[in-house]
Amino acid sequence: MPVITYRDALRSAMAEEMExxxxxxxxGEDIGVYGGTHLVTNGLIDQFGPRRVIDTPIAENGFTGAAIGMAMAGMRPIVEMMTWNFSFQAADQIIQNAAKLRYFSGGQVSVPLVIRGPNGGGVQLSAQHTHSLEGFYGHFPGLKVVSPSTPEDVKGMMLAAIRDPDPVIFLEAGALYGTKGEVPEGDYTVEFGKARVAREGADVTLIGYGRQAPVLLRIAEKLAADGIDAEVVDLRSIRPFDSDTIVESVRKTHRAVVVQEQWRWFSVASEVAAIIQERAFDELDAPVVRVSGAEVPAPYARNLEIAAFPSEQQIIDAARRVLYLEV
Amino acid sequence: MATTQSQGKRRRAASTPAKNGSKGSPNSKTEPRLGSDALVSLYQKMVEIRLFEDAAQRGFRQGKVGGYMHVYSGQEAVATGFLDTFREPDYAITAYRDHAHVLLLGSDPKAVMAELYGKGTGLVQGKGGSMHLFDVSNGFYGGYGIVGGHIPLGVGMAFAQAYQKTGGITQLYLGDGAIHNGAFHEAANLSGLWGRDGLNPCLFILENNQYGMGTSVERATANTDLGKKFESYAIEHTKVDGMDLEAVLKVAHDAADRVRETGKPFAVEALTYRIMPHGAADFLEKYRTKEEVRKWRERDPIGLLEKRLEDEGVEESTIADIRTAAKAKMDEAVKFAEESPEPDIAELLTDVYTDDAPVQAAG
Structure with a gap:
């Protein structure tokens, strides 16, 4: 299998489907002539022309709403949020129109729309340019929300997203754009609602998604050096959600740590913890631990920003804590 | 299915021809029908939608219609005139004062009334109510409750029509209240921009009933010439007396032809007045005087058209027969709505997704 970057995998999914x-x-904003702020769409305007790679003014509500109209009228638009932070400008369109149109039209219209862009922080963009919105968008029925972490998944899930009949919130791990991985040749999709067991293990289940997934794999190797055999589950899909894979893993390990960059209250990790206690209460040998970001707007200074997100040590400590080992 | 244009030209290159838009043939113009027969048939439609609204308001007062409800009474000439130009595969989209539009496009008053009554036989099976009427089979794409929120959708639908070369246009209705919302300005900018390349056959119909809820145009903007708002986005515009059906018809047909031929947007501000309260629960009407309402009632579009028909020599009995038949039709719609069953409770969880993605029940 060819080895390509997360960014190239995304681009090739879109280009292949456009063909x-x-x-x-x-x-989106500067996706054409400029080449895309994160170069995800670089070169596509040369291949497909300005009629299909549409540079928009900086007006997220307007162009996201227009894309919803296009989708209702039989097209398959993909909107780039330069970063998901700007999607609040379009929140009325996404939540009040895209998510609900099928329902309040009594099933007369569908909105096959993909909204994609980098989510999360880690590159000193400070308060207004750093958010992890999976819990926020995951809250709304009518939306599908995914957060792939590998080149293989990001390509397969993008192809699935474009072909999906409903609006898809496609949260890319911006920090992983340059990471490489194997990607199958030819046309393939990765189904929504299926978590991936990224590493099998017997002692503790580490659950994450997006940028945290490769972090958890690294941590699992470190734990292995201490004789702890961690299983790593990459959620991939926030809505629909794969409870079965989580529950199955906990039945095996009896312990779970859920890791996320976003704030703890009302978050994905809170939902995962609730599902585990509902469906596997008797299997648990320790309370589920959530490792989350600090409850502050994202700071600018490098040391403060690092302290605002879960550290590897905090995750290791959490894994040891649920095993009742010394930290 | 649209065709691919892979010419690799950069956007707005000097050589980009404006030939991507949907274009009707030069013979595709629709002339307004101004003879007395045509006016009689349009009169019938206006009477029907007025009597529908009267019946809907009775239902609301009786507690049989819930939620919010906004009637179109007084504004009939606007939608009646513009939708007279409507033909397949055009689209229409509006905000929440939407009963008249969907009826004029051919929806059965029974299904519309049943929707207001929250019944399973309703136009959207009781899932939307008054503010979310849809009838896609007749080109009607809603029915939206957030002021201004539907405007970008209409612009996108018009783009799709041009992109797919369907030959259709989008009639995008908005109220004077919506024009101060950011969504209007962002969407109008895109419409003008895309229209420059023939990619936005969007006919904006500004239903200026002079109040955004209870706030008059004068209290909402320092630039009260609302048509001018379109100029910022290079969208040409005109005004029309929205109480005079014949005037609306002439302007509407010209405007629709122009949009169809050029693929560019065009805007018409129709000055009108809602003779009823903003919503069915707007009892006090502290923002306007009884005298003002009385004066506008003298220019009730249905009354004006009746006078015109009398001048044309239409028999009084013809008018009376139309009213009697319309009354019977609306009585029948109410009866149907009242007797229809509520939606099946299993329908609660359907239509959230198009596929079978799981949805959690309450509890």
Whole structure:
């Protein structure tokens, strides 16, 4: 299998589907002539022209709403949020229109729309340019929300997203754009609602997604050096959610640590912890631990920002704590 | 299915031709029908939608219609005139004062009334109510409750029509209240921009009933010439007396033809007045005087059209027969709505997703 970056995997998914399907167009800020702020769409305007790679003014509510209209009228638009932070400008369109249109039209319309862009922090962009919105968007029925972490998954899930009949919130791990991995050749999709067991283990289940997934794999290796055999589950899909894989893993390990960059209250990790206690209460040998970001707007200074997100040591300590080992 | 344009030209290159838009053939113009027969048939439609609204308001007062409800009474000439130009595969989209539009496009008053009554036989099976009427089979794409929120959708639908070369246009209705919302300005900017390349056959119909809820235009903006708001986005516009059906018809047909031929947006501000309260629960009407309402009632579009028909020599009995038949039709709609069953409770969890993605029940 060829080895390519997360960024190239994303681009090739979109380009391949645009070749196959004329209904697919891209909209966003500086995605065309400029090449995309994160270069995800670089070169696509040369391949597909300005009619299909549409540079928009900086007006997220307007162009996201227009893309919803396009989707209702039979197209398959993909909107780039330069970063998900700007999606609050379009929140009315995403939540009040895209998520609900099928329902309040009594099933008369669908909104096959993908909204994609980098989510999360880690590169000193400070308060207004750093958010992890998986819990926020995951709250709303009518949306599908995914957060892939590998080149293989990001390509397969993007292809699934474009072909999905409903609006998909596609949360890319911006910090992973340059990471490489094997990607299958040819057309393939990765189904939504299926978590991936990234590493099998018997002692403790480490659960994460997006940028945290490769971190958890690194940590599992460190724990292995101390004789702890950790299983790592990459959620991949926030809505629909794969409870079964989580529960199955906990039945095996009897311990779980859920890791996320976002704030703890009302978060994905809180939901995962609730599902585990509902469905595997008798299996647990320790309370589920959530490792989350600090409850502050993201700071600028490097040391403060590092302290605002879960550290490897904090995750290791959490894993040891649920095993009742010394930390 | 649209065709691929992979010419690799950069956006707005000097050589980009404006030929991507949907274009009707030069013979595709629709002339307004201004003979007395045509006016009689449009009169019938206006009477029907007025009597529908009267019946809906009775239902609301009786507690049979819930939620919010906003009637179109007084504004009938606007939608009646513009939708007279409507043809497949055009689209129409509006905000929450939407009963008239969907009826004029051919929805059965029974299904519309049943929707207001929250019944399973309703137009959207009781899932939307008054503010979310949809009838896609007739080109009607809603029915939206957030002021201004539907405007970007309409612009995107018009883009899709041009992109897919369907030959259709989008009639995008908005109220004077919506024009101060950011969504209007962002969408209008895109419409003007895309229209420059023939990619936005969008007909904006500004239903200026002079109040955004209870706030008059004068109290909402220092630039009260609302048509001018479109100029910022290079969208040409005109005004029309929205109480005069014949005037609306002439402007509407010209405007629709122009949009169809050019693929560019065009805006019409129709000056009108809602003779009823903003919503069915707007009892006090402290923001306007009884005298003002009385004066506008003298220009009730249905009354004006009746006078015009009398001048044309239409028999009084013809008018009376239309009213009687419309009354019977709306009585039948109410009866149907009252007798219809509530939605099946299993429908609660359907239509959240198009596929079978799981949805949690209450409890």
């Amino acid at each position: 196959r399907d004329d209904r697919v167009v891209l909209l």
